[in-house]
Amino acid sequence: MDVARPTNSKSPPLLDPAFMRRLEQLQIVSRKIFAGKFKGERLSRRKGQSAEFADYKNYTVGDDLRFLDWSIYARLDKLFIKLFREEEDLDVTLLIDCSTSMDWGEPNKFWYGRRLAAAMAYIALGNFDRVNLYGLSDSIKSSVSGLRGRNQMHRILGFLNGISALGRSNLGEACRRFAIQHRRKGVVIIISDFYDKSGYEEPIRYLLASGADIYALQILSPWELQPELAGDLKLIDIEDGDAAEVTVTSALLASYKKTLNNFCQSLHDYCTARGITYLLTGTDVPAERLILNYLRSRGLVR
Amino acid sequence: MQFLSPWYIPALAAVLTIPPLVIMYFLRLRRHETPVPTTYLWRKVIEDLQVNQPFQKLRKNLLLLLQLLVLFAAIFALAKPIHKIAMSQNERVVLLIDRSASMTVRQGRDSRLDQAKQQAQALLRGLRRSQKAMLVSFADTAEVLCPFTADKSMLAERIRSIQPSDRTTRLEEAVRLAKAYGTTLAGPEGEGVRGIMASTEPPAKAIVFSDGAISDAQDVSVGRLNLEYVKVGQSDNNVGITAIEARREYANPAQIQLFLRVQNFSPKESAHTGISIYINDTLAAAKDLDLPPTPPPPSDATAQAGSAATSQQAERMNSSQTVAFDLTSTDAVIIEARLQAEDALRADNIARVCLGPAKQSRVLLVTAGNMFLEKVLAGLPLRQVAHMKPQEYEKAGDKAAGFDVTIFDACAPANDPGNGNFIFFAAAPKLPDFAIQVPPKDAPADDTWRGTVVDFDTMHPMMRHVSVDEILVARWAKLSLPKGASVLLETDKGPGIAYVPQTRRQIVLVAFRLTDSVWPLQVGFPVFMYNTIRYMTGSAMQAERSLQPGEVIDITAPKDLKTLTVIQPNRASYKVDTAGQGQGRFGATEQTGLYHVEPRTAGVSPQVFAVNLANANESDIVPREILQVGGETVAIQENLQGANQPIWPYAILAALAVLCLEWYVYNRRVMV
Numbered sequence: 001m002d003v004a005r006p007t008n009s010k011s012p013p014l015l016d017p018a019f020m021r022r023l024e025q026l027q028i029v030s031r032k033i034f035a036g037k038f039k040g041e042r043l044s045r046r047k048g049q050s051a052e053f054a055d056y057k058n059y060t061v062g063d064d065l066r067f068l069d070w071s072i073y074a075r076l077d078k079l080f081i082k083l084f085r086e087e088e089d090l091d092v093t094l095l096i097d098c099s100t101s102m103d104w105g106e107p108n109k110f111w112y113g114r115r116l117a118a119a120m121a122y123i124a125l126g127n128f129d130r131v132n133l134y135g136l137s138d139s140i141k142s143s144v145s146g147l148r149g150r151n152q153m154h155r156i157l158g159f160l161n162g163i164s165a166l167g168r169s170n171l172g173e174a175c176r177r178f179a180i181q182h183r184r185k186g187v188v189i190i191i192s193d194f195y196d197k198s199g200y201e202e203p204i205r206y207l208l209a210s211g212a213d214i215y216a217l218q219i220l221s222p223w224e225l226q227p228e229l230a231g232d233l234k235l236i237d238i239e240d241g242d243a244a245e246v247t248v249t250s251a252l253l254a255s256y257k258k259t260l261n262n263f264c265q266s267l268h269d270y271c272t273a274r275g276i277t278y279l280l281t282g283t284d285v286p287a288e289r290l291i292l293n294y295l296r297s298r299g300l301v302r
Numbered sequence: 303m304q305f306l307s308p309w310y311i312p313a314l315a316a317v318l319t320i321p322p323l324v325i326m327y328f329l330r331l332r333r334h335e336t337p338v339p340t341t342y343l344w345r346k347v348i349e350d351l352q353v354n355q356p357f358q359k360l361r362k363n364l365l366l367l368l369q370l371l372v373l374f375a376a377i378f379a380l381a382k383p384i385h386k387i388a389m390s391q392n393e394r395v396v397l398l399i400d401r402s403a404s405m406t407v408r409q410g411r412d413s414r415l416d417q418a419k420q421q422a423q424a425l426l427r428g429l430r431r432s433q434k435a436m437l438v439s440f441a442d443t444a445e446v447l448c449p450f451t452a453d454k455s456m457l458a459e460r461i462r463s464i465q466p467s468d469r470t471t472r473l474e475e476a477v478r479l480a481k482a483y484g485t486t487l488a489g490p491e492g493e494g495v496r497g498i499m500a501s502t503e504p505p506a507k508a509i510v511f512s513d514g515a516i517s518d519a520q521d522v523s524v525g526r527l528n529l530e531y532v533k534v535g536q537s538d539n540n541v542g543i544t545a546i547e548a549r550r551e552y553a554n555p556a557q558i559q560l561f562l563r564v565q566n567f568s569p570k571e572s573a574h575t576g577i578s579i580y581i582n583d584t585l586a587a588a589k590d591l592d593l594p595p596t597p598p599p600p601s602d603a604t605a606q607a608g609s610a611a612t613s614q615q616a617e618r619m620n621s622s623q624t625v626a627f628d629l630t631s632t633d634a635v636i637i638e639a640r641l642q643a644e645d646a647l648r649a650d651n652i653a654r655v656c657l658g659p660a661k662q663s664r665v666l667l668v669t670a671g672n673m674f675l676e677k678v679l680a681g682l683p684l685r686q687v688a689h690m691k692p693q694e695y696e697k698a699g700d701k702a703a704g705f706d707v708t709i710f711d712a713c714a715p716a717n718d719p720g721n722g723n724f725i726f727f728a729a730a731p732k733l734p735d736f737a738i739q740v741p742p743k744d745a746p747a748d749d750t751w752r753g754t755v756v757d758f759d760t761m762h763p764m765m766r767h768v769s770v771d772e773i774l775v776a777r778w779a780k781l782s783l784p785k786g787a788s789v790l791l792e793t794d795k796g797p798g799i800a801y802v803p804q805t806r807r808q809i810v811l812v813a814f815r816l817t818d819s820v821w822p823l824q825v826g827f828p829v830f831m832y833n834t835i836r837y838m839t840g841s842a843m844q845a846e847r848s849l850q851p852g853e854v855i856d857i858t859a860p861k862d863l864k865t866l867t868v869i870q871p872n873r874a875s876y877k878v879d880t881a882g883q884g885q886g887r888f889g890a891t892e893q894t895g896l897y898h899v900e901p902r903t904a905g906v907s908p909q910v911f912a913v914n915l916a917n918a919n920e921s922d923i924v925p926r927e928i929l930q931v932g933g934e935t936v937a938i939q940e941n942l943q944g945a946n947q948p949i950w951p952y953a954i955l956a957a958l959a960v961l962c963l964e965w966y967v968y969n970r971r972v973m974v
Contacts, residue, residue: 101339101340102339104339105339109339193339193340195339195340195342195343196342197340197342221339224339227338229336231333231334232333232334233333233334233335233336234333234334234335234336235336235337235338235341235344236335236336236337236338236341237337237338237339237340237341237342238337238338238339238340239339239340242341243335243341244341244344244345244348245333246344246347246348251351252347252351255347255350255351256343256344256347258350259343259346259347259350260343263343263346
């Protein structure tokens, strides 16, 4: 079974040039419009200076004469100010599950998750969005926040290469801390296998409380989807060392699949009911395809 | 189902294999530790399965069970199980069980009869439920113990009830019974033959359980009967007395000549034994004997055919040894000959003979006057010769009784002459079936009365040393005789001299007047008279007192005695009803030994008699490998319960199948 656990040292780089080129044209979309901190490339609820026309308003003293609509004034002999939509940046937060259970599978789930995170961060940075990265296990293990601009990409990759999947899952506690610590609204993408013995409801509730636009990416390895086990086994949980004795039969495997489906389906239902976009992916799906096809169709990227 | 291997082989295999398998299985259950990302889902799965599957425990051990099953099948195969298929699938079976003397031979703990019974029971067990069988036991006579029935428990019970006897073996009656029941006629079950009912069933199979010592095997006609032979017993040594005869010397009745024939029936070893003669339980004589072995009976079927068989049989008889003793006693004696050797068959180691007291004969001559007879009788060694005229004889009453032989010359008693020995010259008693036509005294010797001798029994003791050439007769009387008469001299006109043995009566008839012949002038005539008187009195003295087992004896008793008691050799007593006729018949002479008749009053005769095996055929206890019946070799039935069908290949196949199933089950749990 160890073959299903490739070591991190041998894993390929998180991003390669070809992939990065394809990511250039994408941007992360929020279904909600949030107030940005800095000027960015995203429309804001605030009116401001941009190329996109929003409305007219009567001229009042003190308005910038540069925004007077002279052609209206010529026709109606009234002063109107053209209002433009303000373009602001977006707060993109990537939560990466760093529990030991992520370090599994071929391709490795943790590597896959970091690759996704790197790709999403690259997209966000390309659009002058603020990128925050959090590594979660039983609490916030490490974080980097407020990164803006392409030139910050090396920090992101440095952060992602620096974290490791060592720790017990307690997403609930980790998300509670995140909700306290991270007050800005924006897009929150949580990348995890959601293997939390205390349940997935609590962390999602905490995330929802922040009012962010939440995306849940569940990553499972192909082995987890179709486990190749045989014989009488003592299954050891790599995370907490818990042991479960099973005699693997086809019935047991069928039952496992059914349980897994139920688990994913209930997670899906829970997320959908709360306006969270949920996506399940196996690590055998290339990250390019996931981002360029699936995430596009889900509306996370454009 | 039987097992060829001794029990400890499969037991050892089981001990060596099963515990290690179970131990290995439990060792194997130390589960392989496998890391998984989380046991979160697996726990749920286990809970679900435990809730949903009631046979989870069993499924866990299914592989162990299957492996144990494979082992059991292999061990079962190791035990070499065989299945015995019912031998005669569609036939009715007649079991013919020999209970003759040779079957009492003990080999080990069981006698041959016990072995035959066991084999018959085994055969019975091999029969199908609906298959009918019939049980006949036979010795010199046969008895239907159970007619055709499918009731195996009754048959088994009847087989158990068969008692040994010291009788001789005759198959003919048994085969006749089997044929009667088994081929053409079939009565309703349990009732035997009743009415004429053509049987549509195929002829029954008759199975003879015997050692093959069957005296009349060549005379039996098997017919449609499907006869098979089950050989019972193994070869064993036996020395036996095959014949005993004692007689008082005619001239000196105190002298007793005892003849014994002793044979060693061992096929290889010669025997050294001693024979002791006891007179009334007192040792009287003894002799050592060296007996050569008897060549084994021909075992090859081809050797049986024709003269070869006869000569071989003769050779077998020649290996016997005749021993003679001269003893002296005037009283009534019981002479007992004992062989020293203890051997398998006891019945032939002791032979007894009872002799009446020594006496010389008293002869009554009833004649109008015959010089020849008077002269001849005067010259014979007799105690008394009385003379009577025919008229005097009729009036004499009791005075005429008490003679050993009464001679009627050209006259006959007016009434039934009663018991005794009688010689008639040119006359016949007034008894049923006797008739004589005597030529008139002056009849010419023409073709009506003249005759030619056509047959002459030179072998008969009465005719010993009598020359037929001397019997020249001018006029023959025409004689007709009842059944059972033996004709000693036959002419073209009918019997010339005849001997008619009847119950307690012997009659000799001579069909010519002595005056019509030159015979009285010849040497042969006194010789004939000597022979005849000696034969009749001699046989009367001893013939009835030495019997073969199963033979019937007539016991005379006074008319006022209603019942007699016969004490058998085993002290059992047996009532004989004389029905006031002065005579009783006793047939329960199953055992060899001395039989005493009570009450021991005068007029009861015999008071003691001996039953001897005295049969070379029975004493020859070497079982015959083949049985020849009616000139044909009887098929040997070896597998009483039918052919042995080995089962172990099926067990191996089953083991293989279970192994495949085990493999499949093992793999199925892997298959997704």
